[in-house]
Amino acid sequence: MDFQWSLFLESLPFLAQGAVVTAQLTVISFVIGLVLGTLGGLARVSKNPVIAGLAVFYVTLMRGVPLLVTLTFLYYGLPSAGIQLSAFTVGILALALTNGAYVTEIVRAGIQSIEPGQMRAARSLGMSYGRAMRRIILPQALRRVLPPLTNEFITLLKNTSLVSTIALTDLLRVGLEIMTWKANTFSPFAGVALFYLCMTLPMQWVNQWVESKYRIR
Amino acid sequence: MHAGTDGGIPMVEIKALHKSFGELKVLQGVDLAVAPGEVVVIIGPSGSGKSTLLNCINLLESFEAGTVRVAGEWIGYMPGSGGARVKQPENHINRMRTHIGMVFQQFNLFPHMTALENIIEAPIQVLDLPRDKAVARAEALLAKVGLSAKAGAYPGELSGGQQQRVAIARSLAMEPNLMLFDEVTSALDPELVGEVLAVLRQLASDGMTMLLVTHEMGFARDVADRVVFMDGGVIVEQGAPAEIFGNPRNDRTRAFLRRLQTH
Numbered sequence: 001m002d003f004q005w006s007l008f009l010e011s012l013p014f015l016a017q018g019a020v021v022t023a024q025l026t027v028i029s030f031v032i033g034l035v036l037g038t039l040g041g042l043a044r045v046s047k048n049p050v051i052a053g054l055a056v057f058y059v060t061l062m063r064g065v066p067l068l069v070t071l072t073f074l075y076y077g078l079p080s081a082g083i084q085l086s087a088f089t090v091g092i093l094a095l096a097l098t099n100g101a102y103v104t105e106i107v108r109a110g111i112q113s114i115e116p117g118q119m120r121a122a123r124s125l126g127m128s129y130g131r132a133m134r135r136i137i138l139p140q141a142l143r144r145v146l147p148p149l150t151n152e153f154i155t156l157l158k159n160t161s162l163v164s165t166i167a168l169t170d171l172l173r174v175g176l177e178i179m180t181w182k183a184n185t186f187s188p189f190a191g192v193a194l195f196y197l198c199m200t201l202p203m204q205w206v207n208q209w210v211e212s213k214y215r216i217r
Numbered sequence: 218m219h220a221g222t223d224g225g226i227p228m229v230e231i232k233a234l235h236k237s238f239g240e241l242k243v244l245q246g247v248d249l250a251v252a253p254g255e256v257v258v259i260i261g262p263s264g265s266g267k268s269t270l271l272n273c274i275n276l277l278e279s280f281e282a283g284t285v286r287v288a289g290e291w292i293g294y295m296p297g298s299g300g301a302r303v304k305q306p307e308n309h310i311n312r313m314r315t316h317i318g319m320v321f322q323q324f325n326l327f328p329h330m331t332a333l334e335n336i337i338e339a340p341i342q343v344l345d346l347p348r349d350k351a352v353a354r355a356e357a358l359l360a361k362v363g364l365s366a367k368a369g370a371y372p373g374e375l376s377g378g379q380q381q382r383v384a385i386a387r388s389l390a391m392e393p394n395l396m397l398f399d400e401v402t403s404a405l406d407p408e409l410v411g412e413v414l415a416v417l418r419q420l421a422s423d424g425m426t427m428l429l430v431t432h433e434m435g436f437a438r439d440v441a442d443r444v445v446f447m448d449g450g451v452i453v454e455q456g457a458p459a460e461i462f463g464n465p466r467n468d469r470t471r472a473f474l475r476r477l478q479t480h
Contacts (some may be wrong), residue, residue: 063257080345117321117325118325120277120325120328121319121325121327121384123277123311123314124314124317124318125314125338125339125387125388125391126339126343127311127314127339127343128308132243135342139329140327140328140329143329152284213260
């Protein structure tokens with residue numbers, strides 16, 4: 001084992017810079033994924049077969065293609081179609097689209113888990129479908145999908161490591177560079193693992209906080 | 218002629234209503250008129266189409282043929298030229314539903330809101346009532362159903378009878394012209410039925426137009442202006458409670474009432 005404390009400590013500031021990129025990728029693509037997933041989930045339960053069908057197509061496509069393939073396709077494929085995007089944009093795009101597909105299914109399941117009587121009661125009071133969704137169904141569904149959404153966030157955070165393959169200097173990439181440069185694996189990678197682990201912790205706290213705040217009594 | 222067709226515009230006017238769930242024909246030509254202020258109780262064996270009939274009146278269920286009017290306005294569809302049916306726009310039924318209160322067997326209170334929030338939600342959101350006015354209205358209604366102390370309670374903290382009374386208050390907060398009650402005591406423990414029936418009696422004596430599907434025959438006898446017996450998707454017999462319960466003319470009505478008595 002080639003672990004050295006000095007090298008471990010020395011790599012931390014560099015890893016922190018990579019962690020910032022990883023955090024940016026995670027948060028931005030999670031927020032976009034949430035928006036996509038909420039719209040997708042609403043589309044999935046729509047009575048309009050075209051809208052519902054489009055959502056099924058989107059989910060099938062993004063869930064069926066490995067993220068690494070999507071990244072590679074967008075990064076190396078799009079320029080050949082004359083579309084030049086930065087590595088960061090491609091990273092966000094691939095992560096958000098994939099995350100959005102998973103969130104779509106989470107939101108759909110959340111909406112469908114709410115008793116149909118809730119929608120009937122809301123509609124009987126004169127609420128439109130949209131208002132009933134926004135005021136009655138989604139707030140209840142949100143509480144139920146928090147645990148799977150937290151899971152999804154953590155998965156996304158770890159999946160950002162795949163962007164190291166498209167020349168983005170994220171946390172993993174910095175670790176790989178230190179490894180090559182210093183010819184030492186354990187010291188920088190202990191730091192890499194520690195950073196990923198620590199970054200998932202706040203999300204668990206957020207989850208606990210939101211769950212206790214929105215507890216249904 | 219029944220009260221529902223005497224003079225003025227009926228509160229509810231249903232003609233030749235047909236409704237199927239796939240192959241199953243649930244309503245097979247129902248005609249019914251309810252006058253303003255009238256209390257009509259619908260009885261009949263399960264599967265006879267009673268609840269479906271109520272659900273057609275506020276279009277929670279669509280129907281294939283026939284017409285429904287509430288206070289003279291077409292519900293869901295209006296007759297077009299040449300016998301065609303013209304679908305009413307979505308915002309029309311939304312507006313009509315604000316005049317038609319409905320209370321459900323399973324209460325269907327919003328579990329993420331307190332009793333008070335349940336009651337003020339639609340008046341604020343749908344009627345654009347200012348919050349203070351909605352709260353004042355809700356507090357008066359909670360007092361009316363005897364639950365002033367429970368304004369801040371969540372549905373999960375209330376008994377079934379209390380939840381159902383909040384649900385009634387929630388419907389009344391829209392100040393409807395017509396109330397539909399779909400087996401509202403069927404999900405309650407027996408000892409909680411009385412408190413809900415008391416609210417319904419009060420409402421009837423206030424002059425509310427009410428259509429109730431219920432298995433509470435004693436209540437029907439006391440409160441109904443008219444009892445309607447349904448079986449097989451049609452109205453078999455209707456009349457004053459004394460007639461229906463005391464001297465039913467139709468064999469099916471007799472058989473149904475006899476079955477109830479043996480319990």
